[in-house]
Amino acid sequence: MKTNDYIFRYLFFTLFLILIAIAANSQGTIQTPMGQTVMVDPGGDDSYWVPICEADAAQWIIDNNSDAQRIGAATTNYNCHSYAWNVSEGGSSINAWLKQTYNGQPNLSKYWTNDAYTSTSNVGDYEKI
Amino acid sequence: MTKFFQMDYRKISLLLCLFFIAIGCRKKDCEEVIDQPYVYPVEAAKGKSLEERVEMFKIPEQILHCLSTGALLKSCLDYPEMRMIWTRIELQNGFDDVKSMCNGFEELWKRGDKYQKLVYLYKQKDFNRDWKPEPNVEDGRYMDDIVRVELVISQYEILNDLTTSEKTELFQLALDNQKKKVTLAKYWGITGMQTTCAILSRIMYLDKYQPLVDEYNNNEFMLILIAYVLILDSDVVNKVMSLSEDYLKILKSKQK
Numbered sequence A: 001m002k003t004n005d006y007i008f009r010y011l012f013f014t015l016f017l018i019l020i021a022i023a024a025n026s027q028g029t030i031q032t033p034m035g036q037t038v039m040v041d042p043g044g045d046d047s048y049w050v051p052i053c054e055a056d057a058a059q060w061i062i063d064n065n066s067d068a069q070r071i072g073a074a075t076t077n078y079n080c081h082s083y084a085w086n087v088s089e090g091g092s093s094i095n096a097w098l099k100q101t102y103n104g105q106p107n108l109s110k111y112w113t114n115d116a117y118t119s120t121s122n123v124g125d126y127e128k129i
Numbered sequence B: 001m002t003k004f005f006q007m008d009y010r011k012i013s014l015l016l017c018l019f020f021i022a023i024g025c026r027k028k029d030c031e032e033v034i035d036q037p038y039v040y041p042v043e044a045a046k047g048k049s050l051e052e053r054v055e056m057f058k059i060p061e062q063i064l065h066c067l068s069t070g071a072l073l074k075s076c077l078d079y080p081e082m083r084m085i086w087t088r089i090e091l092q093n094g095f096d097d098v099k100s101m102c103n104g105f106e107e108l109w110k111r112g113d114k115y116q117k118l119v120y121l122y123k124q125k126d127f128n129r130d131w132k133p134e135p136n137v138e139d140g141r142y143m144d145d146i147v148r149v150e151l152v153i154s155q156y157e158i159l160n161d162l163t164t165s166e167k168t169e170l171f172q173l174a175l176d177n178q179k180k181k182v183t184l185a186k187y188w189g190i191t192g193m194q195t196t197c198a199i200l201s202r203i204m205y206l207d208k209y210q211p212l213v214d215e216y217n218n219n220e221f222m223l224i225l226i227a228y229v230l231i232l233d234s235d236v237v238n239k240v241m242s243l244s245e246d247y248l249k250i251l252k253s254k255q256k
Helices: A002-024 A047-063 A080-085 A108-112 B002-025 B050-056 B069-077 B080-086 B091-101 B104-110 B114-123 B137-153 B164-183 B185-206 B210-218 B220-228 B235-255
Strands: A028-031 A037-040
Touching: A037 A108, A047 B080, A047 B137, A047 B185, A080 A108, B050 B080, B069 B104, B069 B114, B069 B137, B080 B091, B080 B137, B091 B104, B091 B137, B091 B185, B091 B220, B114 B137, B114 B164, B137 B164, B137 B185, B164 B185, B164 B235, B185 B210, B185 B220, B185 B235, B210 B220, B210 B235, B220 B235
Parallel strands: none
Antiparallel strands: A028 A037
């Protein structure tokens, strides 16, 4: 009986760990300034591309004598959309890949649809791209 | 009679003039075909502005036309700013940027044996590899090298001119390699699958394969892949592969 109890507790603990892993690796939500829900997820597993992108970008800055500055290590935790609309506004940068659509539904465009931003065709007026 | 001779003389003079003009305008033949890729002045261009670098990296006309197709292809793939294919969200837009800077591509499109040289190079790429346990520059460079070749192959300038047997050969090759990438998805990721999926979907699109055309018309993500070589939804990969399996059978049956 004691053995069964141990097995049960062991299985329960294992299941608990698996659930944590699934939750950590699944989609999450963030809010637009006006409170609309936007879906984010951990993104694709493209981590093997990161070192080459970093190396090429660093070399490009040297070769072109560019003023661009590296602000930190690259990760696959968030993408350009997420940086522009979420991370730069103080949002989380963990598992924060922000796609244009989610399950076929508009996702990113919520930021400028009945919300705090409007789209503009005038290049000089933009705040975010 | 005299008038006739006079007219004839004038005609002959005119023809002679045209002949010499034609000879004068004719492109000078290469004395020797250059079989080595062009060496770009990379060191001399260091620290210069992008505009200056682009000018410095133009292949001189007298060399450009004399490069063998194999050497020209390698010169295009080795173009120092080829890395800029990754600076746009869409690989196609990145490639279009590079193409506008590198004068090798326009010359490559004109070559009659461009497909043969490309596919020969592509076949030499080995997909069996000892991957390191953690992401690293070396593995990334290896994938980038293959993606560059695939991106050039996926251009309509290449795909438009294929014979049925070339198309079947390329389609089979791209599908086999796509399957290998799926098996090694941990390394390749969706990023590395965009070019193989673009080759497959663009061939089917050019051939007006109806199931693919229906998907193109009803699925925005398929349209984005074909137009921009960009995968925004991993379901597109499965769809392309499943359609490709069926289309390969059709291509093979056409060859019999």
